[in-house]
Amino acid sequence: MNDNPIDDYKANILVVDDTVANLRLLVNLLAERGYKVRPASNGSMALSAARTEPPDLILLDILMPNMDGYEVCEHLKADEHTREIPVIFISAVSEVLDKVKAFAIGGVDYITKPFQVEEVLARVETHLAIRNLQRNLKDKNEELGKTLQQLKTTQFQLIESEKMAALGNLVAGVAHEINTPIGISVTAASVLAEDTTDFSNIYQSGKMKRADLETFLDTARESSRMILANLKRAADLVQSFKQVAVDQSSESQRCFYLKEYLEEIILSLIGNLKKTKHTIKITGDANLTLNSYPGALSQIVTNLVMNSLIHAYAEEEAGQIQLDFQREGEQLILQYSDDGQGIKPENISQIFDPFFTTNRSQGNTGLGLHIVYNLITQKLRGTIQCESQVGRGTKFTLKLPITQR
Structure with missing residues (x-):
């Protein structure tokens, strides 16, 4: 039995809008799809909620009293604890310059009111998928970096031991074996980056179709799968090499x-x-x-x-x-x-x-x-x-x- 019901949610989303009807509509819509949704009716509440429990995604209105959505986004991006949270602007403002400003200050997407339910859900899912990919990549890269650092430390210790005259062969083996999975990961990440740029260009041109969203989401999922699988293989290989190296430098049973x-x-x-x-x-x-x-x-x-x-x-x-x-x-x-x-x-x-x-x-x-x-x-x-x-x-x-x- 799961003692923490929050774990059952697909993602944590913060919705910010000073119009009660819009706020209620978005909260209900996303909650019905299995998301944990927190409402905020102004900019100050939004910043407090984001800093207290950083969400996975923020839907942010622009035209609000005291502090508009642009200012909220700027505060979020200036804080190291919230700067990585993707922000989707949802606003009745449809001028090109407003959209450009939204992207310039760090927004990842822009939905014009009145919005279509399917469009909101598709874009939310797309950016959550990208967010998860970024998190997993960061975690895997940090894990791999730590493992590589541990390997370097182990190598230094082994150099001091006459028993490890074969250390050069071990390092060559590491480089040889992890080259392929890391190369595949880099390629997949490059494809995702290029497709993200193309997707952004299509959106800004105003010619985006549902098929464009679905194609991009497929690419994000496949790229994520390839990157995570190959980085895991690289990390596993390094761990194997590290174990042999550690064993050869110690007397442990x-x-x-x-x-x-x-x-x-x-x-x-x-x-x-x-x-x-x-x-x-x-x-x-x-x-x-x-x-x-x-x-x-x-x-x-x-x-x-x-x-x-x-x-x-x-x-x-x-x-x-x-x-x-x-x-x-x-x-x-x-x-x-x-x-x-x-x-x-x-x-x-x-x-x-x-x-x-x-x-x-x-x-x-x-x-x-x-x-x-x-x-x-x-x-x-x-x-x-x-x-x-x-x-x-x-x-x-x-x-x-x-x-x-």
Whole structure:
């Protein structure tokens, strides 16, 4: 049961008119359509009501005693708490200069009395839709801005840690992945802005038809849907990258879904993977959870993938990397494999040794697999084994506790 009946209203509308009959007509008309409507019979009452509880939309008469509608609108636009509220003027004044003045001081629309009920409702709905779009865009942009700021802060912390040598790849992945949804959002916003200008021009020309209103409303709804959906995707992607980054910089233990987290780790490596033709496949129960150290797991998987990219394949070769996992009792069996060139038999026993590398001429330190071994055996209290055949690839089998104690 909803304890707050205000939540049931479609929107909050303030109607300002000094003529009682007009005020009553508009209030009843909008209330019947499910809006919360508040009446004000003069400019002072209107300003007080708007500041006390800012409405979603204001219908404002122009010709009123003491303070006319133009002055009311100017006060509203000068106040940071009310300046964003859309104002629709409703007046018997029909001169072009009056309409121009109404738009110049911040009005979003102008309806001439006597008005048509359908016209008032259509314009109210149109501007409420635009208002909701603006609010949602502002909220999403603020949320995305905060998330990006958190990511920057996390990046700074990770730079200070030797464990996060792959930070550059993480940032590249963020830029690569969020570019498309943000680009779509910008395009949709541009279309909406252009259509709003065209709609305003049609209205001011006096040639506006109901079809023009309906077309514009359709555009506003579709643009809103596209923008919100794509900004949400961008925010979700940034959140995924941020989680991987935070985990890699901390020693925290937590419960997480393994498959989902492996996918986030691979996504964070897009900066390296997009330069290759390789594909990575992850198979296992999506509902399997670990109570472990995700940061350590992220380092392990990252180092294994980078080891394959550097050592397993020739340039321009298209490889297949596989991550398979399953639960056996209280243990996780995680197998990482590639179909690359494999490891020579005489080198198998040395691959986990510090500073061992067959690729030192290209700047490799030989610490990648040594770090992997230490994380698995010491941090995660597990084991790792390697099997490899020259020309047929390499497989690492990890056995880890489902729950770290």
